[in-house]
Amino acid sequence: MQVIRVHRCGGPEVLVLDTLPTPEPGLGEALVRVSAVGVNFIEIYHRTGHYALPLPIAMGGEGAGVVERLGPGDSPVAVGDRVAWVGGQGAYATEAIVPADRLVPLPPGVDERLAAAVILQGLTAHYLTRSSYELKPGDTCLVHAAAGGVGQLLCRMAKLAGARVIGTVSTEEKASIAKAAGADETINYEEEDFGERVKTLTGGVGVQVVYDGVGRKTFSRGLDCLVPRGYMILFGGASGPVAPFDPLILFHKGSLYLQRPTLWDFIRTRDELMARATEMFGWVESGKLKVTVAATFPLSEAPEAHRLLASRKAAGKILLIP
Numbered sequence: 467m468q469v470i471r472v473h474r475c476g477g478p479e480v481l482v483l484d485t486l487p488t489p490e491p492g493l494g495e496a497l498v499r500v501s502a503v504g505v506n507f508i509e510i511y512h513r514t515g516h517y518a519l520p521l522p523i524a525m526g527g528e529g530a531g532v533v534e535r536l537g538p539g540d541s542p543v544a545v546g547d548r549v550a551w552v553g554g555q556g557a558y559a560t561e562a563i564v565p566a567d568r569l570v571p572l573p574p575g576v577d578e579r580l581a582a583a584v585i586l587q588g589l590t591a592h593y594l595t596r597s598s599y600e601l602k603p604g605d606t607c608l609v610h611a612a613a614g615g616v617g618q619l620l621c622r623m624a625k626l627a628g629a630r631v632i633g634t635v636s637t638e639e640k641a642s643i644a645k646a647a648g649a650d651e652t653i654n655y656e657e658e659d660f661g662e663r664v665k666t667l668t669g670g671v672g673v674q675v676v677y678d679g680v681g682r683k684t685f686s687r688g689l690d691c692l693v694p695r696g697y698m699i700l701f702g703g704a705s706g707p708v709a710p711f712d713p714l715i716l717f718h719k720g721s722l723y724l725q726r727p728t729l730w731d732f733i734r735t736r737d738e739l740m741a742r743a744t745e746m747f748g749w750v751e752s753g754k755l756k757v758t759v760a761a762t763f764p765l766s767e768a769p770e771a772h773r774l775l776a777s778r779k780a781a782g783k784i785l786l787i788p
Contacts, residue, residue, distance in 0.1 A: 468788070470558035470768045472523040475515030478769035478776075481525065481558075489563050491537035496566045498549060501578035502762075503557045503786040504528035504586055505771045507704075513772065519555075525768070526557030526786075528586045530578035533569070534561065541566040542736065548572045550581035550743075552589065553730070558768055560788040567736045570743040575751035583783035584619075584757045586729070588746045589739075590701070591619035593732035595627060596742075598725055599675040599697040603628030606668060608660075608676045608691050609649070610684050611704065613640035615783060618647035620677050622755055632667060634660050634684070643781050647756075655684070664691040675699060682706035694720030701727055758782030 467488045472480050491497045503526050511517040512525065530550035533543055543549055549569040556562045572581050595601050607624050611617045612633025624631045625648040633649035635641045641652040651667055653660045664673060672693040678684055681703030689698055700708065716722040733739040749755035760782030763771045771784050 467559060467561040468765060469556060469560070470525045470765060470786075472513050472525060473521060475513065475521075478513070478772040480513060481768045481772065483766050483768075488561055491535055491563055493537055494539045494541070494566055495537040495563050496533050496541065496543060496549075496569060497535040497537075498529070498531040498551075498562050498564055498569070499534045500529050500557065500559055500562050500788045501531040502529065502582035503559075503765075503788070504582045505768075505775055505784040505786060506586060507775065509558075510772060510776060524556035524559070526559070527554055528552045528582060529557035529562060530572070530581035530585070531562070532578075536566065539566075543569045543571060548578060548581075550578070550585045552586045552733075558765065558786060560765070568739070570740065570747070573747050573751045576747050579759065579762075579785060579787075580750060580757050581747070582785055583759050584746070584750060584755075585743070587615045587619050587783070588750075588755070588757075589733060589742050590616055590729050591623050592742045592746050593727070593729060594677055594699060594701060595620060595623040597732055598699045598701075598727050601627035601629040601675070605674045606630040606632065608664060608673045608688065609633045609644075610676070610678045610680045610688070611635070612644035612647065612649050612652065613781065614679070616679060616702075617644065618758065619755070621647040621649050623749075624648065626749065626754060632664060632673065640781075659687070660684075661687045661690045672696060677701065679703075680705045681708050686711075689715065689719050689722060692720065692722055695723065696720065697723045697725065699725050699727065760784055762787050764788075 533547045631649045633644040634655045653663045675697040676688040679702030683705035685708045760780035762785045765788045
């Protein structure tokens with residue numbers, strides 16, 4: 467098998483294509499022939515050592531393919547099943563070992579490339595819009611970085627829930643992308659105060675929920691956009707971590723709720739993983755949820771995939787194809 471590994475932390479050039487013996491699946495595991503791999507920002511942090519992992523690092527935690535072999539023990543999937551997964555390491559490979567109970571069988575209308583492009587960001591947008599705060603008709607939400615991968619899916623899932631969507635962006639080009647994803651209004655936060663603009667757009671009322679994956683740059687002003695007892699869902703920190711603050715701020719701004727969630731706590735059990743994935747893939751299969759693939763690269767060109775991702779010029783998912 468071939469696998470992309472990092473033997474020393476650094477730039478994209480440290481992504482090396484190694485040839486290794488194909489492993490045998492152990493108890494409760496499956497060997498998957500990988501068809502497509504999603505490339506994510508966390509892998510840049512792994513590659514650079516910003517999030518330290520033991521070396522060598524087998525890269526990648528999101529993929530789709532076909533089950534080749536099963537290890538001992540009961541399994542919820544069978545040899546020959548088309549599946550997708552998120553989590554773990556080693557997806558940048560021709561074959562990967564994955565816990566069988568983390569594999570999601572794909573419906574007939576969803577191919578492996580679409581599955582690899584959506585499962586991580588799609589499950590993230592699903593728990594944010596259906597569990598962190600359950601959007602309903604009549605709600606208005608503020609989505610930061612609405613033209614990004616998660617941002618676009620948040621817009622689309624919010625519209626499926628019947629909510630009004632206000633999205634923040636940094637350019638006019640990104641405003642067009644966010645609107646195509648379902649944003650009812652967009653705000654260029656490089657040119658105007660998004661807090662003031664939100665109040666204008668909502669008649670001074672504010673929004674029920676803010677979905678903030680940006681962090682330091684947007685957090686404080688975002689609190690001013692919320693209705694009393696509104697929800698600030700801080701799910702990322704693309705601009706850096708939020709500075710420590712006094713919880714009394716939440717009291718003074720209207721008994722606000724603050725959550726700092728992670729996907730893994732919303733797919734802890736197989737039942738919850740399958741419930742979310744089944745609904746999400748159902749939307750993809752029916753055409754209700756559009757998935758945008760921006761670029762594909764052969765496995766050997768993983769460094770180029772990382773360069774494109776870091777440039778933030780890709781308006782959609784980047785895939786590696788083994």
